[in-house]
Amino acid sequence: MSIDRKKIISAMSQIEVLGNDDGLNPGFNVFVNMMPAKFWNSFAERLTRRVPAGMQEVAEALLINAAHECGYHTGYGIITSDEWKAVVEPQIKKVPEDILHGAFAIFTAWGWAKSEIVELVPNERMVVRAYDYYESDVVAYGASSKHSAYMICGVCAAFMDLAYGGPYDASGKTGLRTFNCVQTKGIECGDEYGEFVVSKA
Amino acid sequence: MTSYRKTELELNKAFDPQSCRHIMEGNTVVLHCHHYATLYTQLAMDCGMLDAKALMAECSEDTWEEFLREYFRSRGVSSVRERIALAEQSYAAAGLGRMRVTCASPESGEVTLDHSHLDEGWIKKWGHYKSPVNFIGAGYISALFSAVFDLPARSFAVTEAEAIVCGAPRSRFIVVAR
Numbered sequence: 001m002s003i004d005r006k007k008i009i010s011a012m013s014q015i016e017v018l019g020n021d022d023g024l025n026p027g028f029n030v031f032v033n034m035m036p037a038k039f040w041n042s043f044a045e046r047l048t049r050r051v052p053a054g055m056q057e058v059a060e061a062l063l064i065n066a067a068h069e070c071g072y073h074t075g076y077g078i079i080t081s082d083e084w085k086a087v088v089e090p091q092i093k094k095v096p097e098d099i100l101h102g103a104f105a106i107f108t109a110w111g112w113a114k115s116e117i118v119e120l121v122p123n124e125r126m127v128v129r130a131y132d133y134y135e136s137d138v139v140a141y142g143a144s145s146k147h148s149a150y151m152i153c154g155v156c157a158a159f160m161d162l163a164y165g166g167p168y169d170a171s172g173k174t175g176l177r178t179f180n181c182v183q184t185k186g187i188e189c190g191d192e193y194g195e196f197v198v199s200k201a
Numbered sequence: 202m203t204s205y206r207k208t209e210l211e212l213n214k215a216f217d218p219q220s221c222r223h224i225m226e227g228n229t230v231v232l233h234c235h236h237y238a239t240l241y242t243q244l245a246m247d248c249g250m251l252d253a254k255a256l257m258a259e260c261s262e263d264t265w266e267e268f269l270r271e272y273f274r275s276r277g278v279s280s281v282r283e284r285i286a287l288a289e290q291s292y293a294a295a296g297l298g299r300m301r302v303t304c305a306s307p308e309s310g311e312v313t314l315d316h317s318h319l320d321e322g323w324i325k326k327w328g329h330y331k332s333p334v335n336f337i338g339a340g341y342i343s344a345l346f347s348a349v350f351d352l353p354a355r356s357f358a359v360t361e362a363e364a365i366v367c368g369a370p371r372s373r374f375i376v377v378a379r
Contacts, residue, residue: 013216013223017232022316023293023300030234031322033296036268037229039337042260043241051250059248066240074234111231114221132220134229151237 002093003101005108005116011087012109028077037134044150045138060150064181067154068161072176075158076168078106096163097122103159104128113152113194123164128156130194136187143190147183156196157181177201208283210290211276226272235322242319242334254336261340262347262354265291269348281305284349292341307350310376312342317372320365329368333361342374355379 017034019025025032044063051059078084079099088102101117108114113133120126135149157179162168165178178201185195214225222229245253269288278284285302292300298317304310314320319335339359346357358377363369 009218009221013218013221017296019293019296019298021299023296023298024316024318024321025296028234030236031296031318031325032232032234033238033318034225034230034232035295035297036225036264037231038267039260039264040231040233040241042263043245043257046256046260047244047248047251047253050256051248055250059244062244062247063241066237066244069240070234070237073236108221109216111216111221111223111229132222134222134231137229 003088003091003098003105005101005105008088008091008102008105009109012083012106013111015083015110028074028081030074030077037137040151041135041138041148044135045148048146048148056146060146063150064154064157067151068158068180069154069172069176071155071158072161072172073170075103075155075162079103079162100126100159100163103162107155107159112155113149115152115194124200126156126160126198128152128196128198130187130196133187133194136194139188144186144188146189147186147194148188149183149186149194149196152194153181153183153196156198160198208286208290210287210294212291212294226268226275228268235318235325238319238337239323239326239334242323242336245336246334257336258340258343258359259355261337262343263340265341265344266347266354269344273348281349285345288345288349297338297341302345305346305349305376307352308378310346312345312374312376314338314365314372314374317365320372323366330366332367333364333372334366335361335364335372338372339374342376346376 048056048059092098104115113130115128115130118127118129138148160179161175165175169175179198180201181196181198183196185191187194212225216223245257273284289300299315301313323334342359343357347354358379360375362375363373365372
């Protein structure tokens with residue numbers, strides 16, 4: 001791997017993101033918001049704990065889907081951005097594998113999760129580990145019986161879609177959901193790190 | 202002699218290289234996009250098992266009430282005028298839109314959005330919609346009123362009377378004490 005994660009994280013973590021005169025933040029082909037992680041955690045946790053037991057999986061799948069779709073479109077915006085061209089692109093030698101490693105460096109730089117790819121079988125399987133992530137904050141004491149990193153799950157699958165799912169499709173009709181992801185370990189569940197396994201859907 | 206001072210929001214933000222988190226005013230903050238916000242909103246709207254729209258607004262209210270209250274406390278901001286100005290700026294800094302509190306009291310208030318992340322993100326993604334979708338904004342406004350007037354959370358009911366997503370030129374919220 002030719003990607004220098006430290007260099008990317010150092011550069012990309014300094015990007016300033018604040019609303020313009022309209023109070024909006026257009027960038028990477030999307031509108032960007034910056035909110036306390038507590039909001040996202042609160043909604044996901046309260047929703048999945050309040051729905052009837054038989055519906056928890058459905059609620060979780062929908063939360064993961066939101067991140068999957070977001071990760072696909074925003075991920076594409078990131079890897080085609082001026083910032084990417086300046087910082088990451090010069091390091092890319094092997095396509096799309098180095099693009100994937102670069103994407104997870106940015107994933108880390110922007111505070112989504114301190115994460116890296118630990119296993120990659122091109123176009124088949126990817127395993128990501130996250131050593132610190134805001135979604136684990138839903139547990140302040142003890143260990144949960146359910147995994148809660150819905151955002152990381154969705155984005156992991158989305159990044160594989162972008163790498164191996166064919167040309168980017170803005171409509172989301174093709175490419176998106178070529179892969180899916182299952183969380184197999186979680187800090188919120190008492191594990192040392194979160195682990196996410198992506199495979200063909 | 203008259204002097205004027207413009208109230209300006211200052212946000213302390215830093216990247217912690219150990220945890221790789223962005224910390225703003227003591228809170229972990231995270232960037233997300235309009236796809237994420239609108240899909241979460243749609244999930245709330247489609248949830249038939251509980252009132253997830255109210256849940257979303259409550260989560261927004263709890264998050265922002267804590268943020269704004271602590272911001273005012275740490276900066277020693279006590280005037281209603283300054284608190285409102287800072288809260289409007291905080292909404293914009295978060296990329297959520299341009300907010301104006303047109304009137305406010307511990308009994309009621311009116312708030313408009315000239316621009317809205319949720320509404321314009323929804324239109325960008327799916328086009329216009331028949332009813333308001335900005336539950337995150339409604340929760341923020343509840344939080345704003347609670348924090349400005351030093352009242353507990355859930356002190357105010359907020360209704361979106363007009364919405365950009367429905368085709369209105371601006372969104373308008375009505376606030377009433379519960």
